[in-house]
Amino acid sequence: MANKTKQEWRETTLASALKRAAERQEKFETSSGLEIDTVYAPEDLVNFDYTRDLGYPGGYPFTRGVQANMYRGRIWTIRQYAGFGTAEETNQRYRYLLEQGQTGLSIAFDLPTQIGYDSDHPLAKGEVGKVGVAIDSLQDMEILFQDIPLDKVSTSMTINATAPILLAMYIALGKKQGVEPANLNGTTQNDILKEYIARGTHIFPPRPSMRLATDIFAYCAEQVPRWNTISISGYHIREAGSTAAQEIGFTLANGIAYVQAAIDAGLDVDTFAPRLSFFFNSHINFFEEIAKFRAARRLWAKIMRERFGAKESRSWMLRFHTQTAGCSLTAQQPHNNIVRTALEALAATLGGTQSLHTNSFDEAYAPPSEEAVTIAVRTQQILGYESDITAVVDPLGGSYYIEHLTDSLEKEAGEYITKIDSIGGAVAAIEQGYQQREIQDSSYRYQKQIESGKRTVVGVNKFVSPYPKIVGLLRVKPEAEKKQRERTAQVRKDRNTSNVNQALKRLEDVAQSKDNTMPAFLECVEAYATVGEICDVLRKIFATQKEFLVF
Template sequence: MPSRSKQEWRDTTLEKTLKRSPERQERFEISSGTEIDDLYAPDDLEGIDYDEALGYPGEYPFTRGIQPNMYRGRLWTMRQYAGFADAEESNKRYRYLLEQGQTGLSIAFDLPTQIGYDSDHEMARGEIGKVGVAIDTLADMEVLFEDIPLDKVSTSMTINATAPILLAMYIALAKKQGIDPKELNGTIQNDILKEYIARGTYIFPPRPSMRLITDIFKYCGEEVPRWNTISISGYHIREAGSTAAQELAFTLANGITYVQAAIDAGLDVDDFAARLSFFFAAYGNLFEEVAKFRAGRRLWAKIMRERFEAKEPRSWMLRFHTQTCGHTLTAQQPTNNVIRTTIQALAAVLGGTQSLHTNSYDEAYATPSEEAVTVALRTQQLLAYETDVANAVDPLGGSYLVESLTNTLEEEAQNYIQKIDTLGDALAAIEQGFPQREIQESSYRTQMDIESEKKVVVGVNKFVSPYPKITGLLRFDPQIAIKQKEGLAQVKQNRDSATVSAALDKLEKVATGTENTMPAILECVEAYATIGEVCDVLRRVFGEQKEFLAF
């Protein structure tokens, strides 16, 4: 402990300075609006027990990292989310990224694929291949992964309501490549709760959706044991406007609900908990973000050990992917986005992420061009190889500020989780519009802060200047949609329709009962049933969910 307290310093040394020149803001805040102090000192960490609050890396409560040596052993996985137009174009982009040294694939699907409409459905009008690759049947997946051996890559698929179908296609494809599904590595997002809260690509009502998710947990536990069966995502919650504490809280509350659902479905917590993964956003509030990641690890470890009584240390670990924040990228002076992304990526790495996507500078305009996505990947490589940030574990651990913020974020998140517990669970809270309203409120406040210039956005509300236009934006060839529909028609013509109908009928029976849906879905996709056909069966059995509108 220092010889004088922080307050004594304030009353003497600081006081004199403040008399001469006041601070440039009345208040300094973190994203939740909580005020932060001018200085953090040993007083702020008084009474904190190192073992209990931090521990060593690779040990409970994992505040300092889930692996003992973190990036000294293996760097984080550099995983750029990509996918556009048709399977052929996307395949080219994947192979390009792998050649450039990317270490994992991350598949973006178009919206019809995500919401269970075939490319020839009326709802797919104008959407085919727009925000990701269009997949109608296994035939598209075969093209998507051409010359990419599935046992040599780990593949993350941003897919939720239709996750069982896409996963089934991936398994079917592996079998065709002669690969044992037990060898497959990857992740499906499969997080329906945050779809209701923020992202919007749900199809079915919550209860049957939760069943599909626990069916996947069960199935993969036996058949695809290395697969990460869910990526519980705060990213979209944050992008929709939440604060850091809300992002953490709503994500972990969703996590609690999934764990409880799996336990209720008869699974042993230690049989699936190690396959749960998380996905967070990284903002430019560097220290707050690092604190969020550290607080998240500590909070989840406690939840899993104390609340769910998991016995295996692996079940206690919060493993997560991070993406830099798309919402902060500006159309104005777009080259500034490279710098924003760099700082956000730094926050993710200092926070101990397992994998990272860095956004491209042209994302306020379009799906990234090859040039822009290369700069984004180079940003990560630069951090990894040209700086020293990966050389010691949890480099900001022990910082008075970061430890204090870690405590603050944990406490604020915990308060929200308690509130959600009193509402029932995350699902009940969503049905009542609670997280949606909280997020909207934060989003509104941020917007007002930007408009009043309380929050400065360089190049937008301050330091505005003319800027050169970005060139080489990706444009879509309208032929893609036509080609996709033709391909679909061809598959429908060439497949054995009796096998398809039999598989769909079987799925309907299974879905109506309680048996695991995954084997029946696998059978459907192997017969080249379309995503729309499989979803139509499930829509008939489960019904469709309307928006939980909280406005």
């Protein structure tokens, strides 16, 4: 006899099955500890309203996707984050990736570039070219894009505290190549708030940093209209150990802070909102991740329309980049990482990502080797061109489980936003260490789950076996640092010093006024002032910021 309701089924069919054999776990849970039921049915979507909650792709609230036909037109952009050593070496890697069918570039900068020190600064010792490419002056940027025309690629730059400087360099390089700023495509991460929360490459205190961020919004709205001015990032929040709900809750709360700051600076919401973009993690919890992307889209659409009164449909759209979870990679049996990454990449595409980075299997040891990165690119190509998953938009839409999870995640994330609002917004909450503390608690809980065996990590706490050492790991040559220091010394010798001083002086004046800083940054980089010199000016005016909550 068929059961008529879920309750009846639970009491009869399920109960007798459980009597025969207990389940593998006492409880099944999402990343944030919400209990997962055995099966989902119409009863789990009691207030579900198709038009209100889902609608059709390309229309409000965009739950099903931001474009009407999604990957049927063009698949997501394959965009591998890459950069190491000197500009010459990274240029080689970019050209290799483009030859392999990658469709967008993503620059990894080294830590000194991100934190505003030149390669010859004492604090840069040992760090030059390690986690990304070293860029000190416009000359490095010219070498980085040798034979790569800027009107033919879109370029994402993972750059935050020094974002205006690197964006200025990109614009200046475009001009040198004969490409108008209006024809440049790309993204600056420019998301300083998550640096205080999770990533740690901040330089200045939050308020002047927010002003630099919104200066980019305003400048690009007029001069570089196709530029994604910010990539509001949950990726690093998740990597630091947050749950899925915290990832979207904290990220959208940061988004709210940027929108509010720009409105407070006098910008009309519909002039800058269409160029805001997002960046999320795709972790190993497959269904929860798909639901997370859908929930984030719906929540942001509501925030933009209802809270900020945005009128343009493009202002309501949450467009996002995804990277598979670096923290899910294991050093043990590293080839298993290829499978993990494929699963996470599948979740990102079923969740409707606009672009994707797949991690390489050797990244628990070093930045990816050419062999490893090729497999990562091929993984995306198999998904995109071989598997047919691209033929249908939001194929899991309407699944009782996915819709239920989407609702729960939206609700949970919404509660974090309410909590942050009650503290006084994202900046005030960061200053009090709220998000940082929440993340620390989640990451410790996660670690305990692994160590107690409650959460399985294959090859680490279960199915442990010997594995061969990876050969051919990428090593950044120590000569890179020396070469880079020499080049920067040469640039300082060759440039016109009075032009540099004049440009830096103008930046100093503008930074202390209310004027947009971008033209002054552009003048500095065109005079070949270095990242370190420009940041020294700003450090003097804005001061520097330590971590808000150490432990």
